[in-house]
Amino acid sequence: MSAPDFLVHGPEDTVGVVVVETVKAGTALSGLDMEAGRTLHIDALADIPLGHKIALKDLAEGDTVLKYGHDIGKAVAAVKAGDHVHVHNMKTKRW
Numbered sequence: 001m002s003a004p005d006f007l008v009h010g011p012e013d014t015v016g017v018v019v020v021e022t023v024k025a026g027t028a029l030s031g032l033d034m035e036a037g038r039t040l041h042i043d044a045l046a047d048i049p050l051g052h053k054i055a056l057k058d059l060a061e062g063d064t065v066l067k068y069g070h071d072i073g074k075a076v077a078a079v080k081a082g083d084h085v086h087v088h089n090m091k092t093k094r095w
Contacts, residue, residue, distance in 0.1 A: 002030070003019075003020075004019060004030055004031050004032040004039075005018065005019065005020050005023065005027075005029040005030055005031060006018050006019060006020075006029060006031040006032075006040075006042075006054055007019055007031060007032055007034060008031060008032070008033050008034065008040065008056065008068075009033075009034055009035055009067075009068040009069040010033060010034070010035035010036065010069055011033065011035070011036065012066055012069060013056060013066050013067060013068065013069065014055065014056055014057055014059060014063070014064070014065055014066045014067075015053040015054060015055055015056060015065055015066070015067050015085050016031050016040070016042075016053065016054050016056055017051065017052075017053055017054075017067065017068075018048050018049070018050055018051065018052055018053070018054055019050070019051075020050065021050055022047060022048065022049050022050060023044045023047065023048040023049075023054070024044065024047055025044055025045060025046050025047050026043065026044065027043070027044045028041065028042075028043050028044075029041070029042050029043070029044055029054070040056070042054065042056060042081060042082050043082050044082050045080055045081075045082035045083045045084075046082075046083055046084040047084070048084045052084060052085070052086055053065075053067060053084070053085040053086065053090075054082065054083070054084065054085065055079045055080065055081050055082060055083045055084075055085050056081060057081050058078070058079065058080055058081050059075040059078065059079040059085075060075065060078055061075055061076060061077055061078055062074055062075065063075045065085065065090050071093070072090075072092070073090050073091050073092045073093055074090065074091060074093055075089060075090055076089060076090060076091050077089040
């Protein structure tokens with residue numbers, strides 16, 4: 001396998017973290033599940049900058065977002081698998 005485009009901690013994660021320079025919409029990506037050592041595949045639906053999140057599955061408004069095995073917030077809008085997940089569609093649960 002070549003270097004991954006995104007990383008996830010394990011199968012419970014709903015987002016991965018992009019680890020390459022800006023991903024362009026329509027790009028086929030490969031990721032690494034660090035817990036299981038398995039390769040994941042997803043097509044990017046949007047441009048996603050380095051360090052930002054990509055949805056690994058469809059999320060409904062109100063769904064919990066899991067990154068590296070941790071609850072990092074909730075979806076505040078519906079998100080499709082392959083979409084960019086950031087402040088426009090995810091918020092912390094603290095406020």
